[in-house]
Amino acid sequence: MALEIAAWSATSPFGHGHDAFAAGVATGAPAPAAQVSDEWFPGPDTAHLVPDFDIQDLLGRKGTGVMDRTTALAVHTIGLLGEQDQRVRIDARTGVVLGTTSGSTLTQFTFTAHSLTRRKPYLVDPAQMPFALMNSAAARGASWHGLTGPNTTLAAGRLSAVAVLRYADRLLRTGRASGLFAGAAEEYSGPRALLERRAGNRARLGEGCAVLFVRAVPEGNRSAAATVVALDTRLAGDGEQRAALTASLRHALTGVAPEEVWGLAVSGVDGVESEAVREVLGMPVERVVEPSRLVGDTGAASGVFGLAALLALAERAGAARGRVAVATAVERDGMVGCVVVRLPGGPVGEGSGT
Template identity: 35%
Template structure:
C-alpha cells in the first residue's frame, strides 16, 4: 500500500512577468479579461529561415526597452532569450521590495525551465561554423549563448547570486519540473530562496517548427515571454513576516509515453489526483484550472476531459495561450502568472487553482496553487 506524503508549501513572495501583453501582472490581467489583437512579430536577427516567418499569428513582447531595465553595460552579446529572462528576474526582485544583502545573495539561487535555450543563438553559431572562414570569422562572443544554461548563468552573474543555479529541460511541462526541483533544493537547504520560472523567445526557426509539425491548430498563435517567481519555504517566510502572493502546494509530473494518448490521459489523471491528495485539497475546493495544452491538436481535448473527470463539475478554465500564444517551455510559469493576475481582483475566500500540463513528448503533470490570505 502506497502512503501519500503531505507536501510542505512554498510561498511566492514576488513575481516578474514579460509577455506579449506587456510587463507585469497588471498588463497580463487586462489582456486575460479583455484580450489583445494587435501583437506583432519581433525584429529578429536570424536570417537563416526561409521566407521569414510562417503564415500564422505571431505575438511578441512589445516595445522591449532593454536598457531601461538592465542598463546599457554588458548587453552587447546577450541574446533576446536571455534578456527576456533577465528582465523578468529584475521585475521579481524589484517587486520584493527588499535590497539583497551579501548573505541573501549567497543563499538565493535560480531554477529556470527551458527546452534548448536560445535556438536563434545555436543556429547562428552553427551556421557560421559551416559557412564562415574558420576560425577568424566565427564570432567567439556568441559561444556562451549556445549553452542551455546561458540565461541562468547571466541572471546569477548580473545579480551576484551564488546559490543553486539550474536549468530544467522538459518541453511543455518543464515549468512543473522546475517547481519540483525548487522544492527539493529548498527542502535540502541548498538555497533559502529561489528565482523559479521559465523563458521562451519567438523566432523564425521556432515558429516554422511549430508550423511544419502540425502540432498546433492552423490559426493558433506562437508567442514568447518569461515569468519568474521569488519562492521560499512558506513557514520561513511567515516567520520572517514576509507576505506571499500564493502558496505552491503539491506538484506532480511524469513521463507517460508519446505514442498512446490514453496512457497519457491516465498519467495526467494520476498526477492531478495525487497532487490534490498531497495538498489536502478536495476536488470541490478547486476554483479555477489553468490549462497548458490549449491549441494543441489531440492534447487540448484530452487535458480538458481529464480535468472534467477528476473534478466532476464545471470549473472556470484559464487558457493563457489564447492570449499570449504558444509558449512551450515557458507555458507553466505563465499559466501560474495568469492565475495570480486574475486573483488581483479580491474574493471573499482564499482561492485554489490547478495548473495542468500535457505535452506531445509524453510529459504530463499538475501543480496546486493556493492564494495567500
C-alpha cells in the same frame, strides 16, 4: 515547511511587469499579434511578441552586444521582480532555477551556420558561444543581479513549471538556498517557428518570461501569493495523455474537495487537460484560463504563465480566497503534469508533494 510563492512578475506580449500582465489577463482578450518573418522562416508568420523590447535600451550596452532574446527576457524579468516587490528578500543563498526548451534556438542555428559558412578556419563569433548554451539565461540572470546561490537550468519544455518548483523545493528543504527566482523563458524566432511547424504545431507562437520568487516558510504563513500543495508528473504512452493526466490530477488533488478548486490554467493541448479535470472533479471549474490563447504558445514558459495568470486573477476575485488553483501541462513527448496551489485567505495545505 511549505513552499511559498511569495511574489511573481512577467515580461509578456501584454507588456513589462506584474501589473501589465495582470491587467491583460483580466480583460480576457488576446495580446496584439504581429506579422513576422526572417531568413530562417520566411513565413509570413503571426506571433505575439513582447512590445518595446530592445535589449540595449532596457539593459544598457555593456554585455549585451550579442545577448540573445531568451537571456535578455530572463535578466529583465528577474530584475523587475527583485526591484518592484518588497516581498523579495535577497541574500548570499538566493539563486535561480530556470526552465527552457533548449535555450535560444536562433543563437544555436546562427552559431552552427557560421561554423559551416564563414571562411576557414571557421571564424565564428566567440562572444556568441556562451549564449548558444541552454544555461545562458539562468547564468547571466544570476550574474547580472549578483545572485550567488544555486543556479540551475532545466530543459523541461512545457513541464517547466512543475520541474522548476520541484527542484526549488528540494534546494530549499535541504538548506541549499534561502530563496529562489524560479521561472521559465522562451523567445520567438524564425528557427523556433521552423521547428514548431515541422513538428506539426500550428498554434500561434508567443514569447516571454515569467518568474516566481519562492521560499520555504512555516506552515500557516498567510502573506504569500500562494502556497504549493502538490506537484506531479507522469509519462503517457501513445494516445494515453488524458489517462495519464487524470491519474496525475487524482494523486495531486488527494484530500482536496471538488468545490475547493477555484481556478484552472491549461496549456491548451487538444482539450485533453480540461477533459481530465472534469473527469477528476466531476464538476466545472469556476475560472479557466488558457495562456496560449492570450499570449500565444510560449513553450517552456507556458506553465509559469499559467500559474501567474491564476495568481493575477485571484488577486481580483474574492471567491478565490483560501481555495485551490491547478495548472496543468501536456508535452508532445508524452510527459504530463500539474501544479496545485492554495491561494491566500484560508487554510494552508500540507506543503508541496512529489
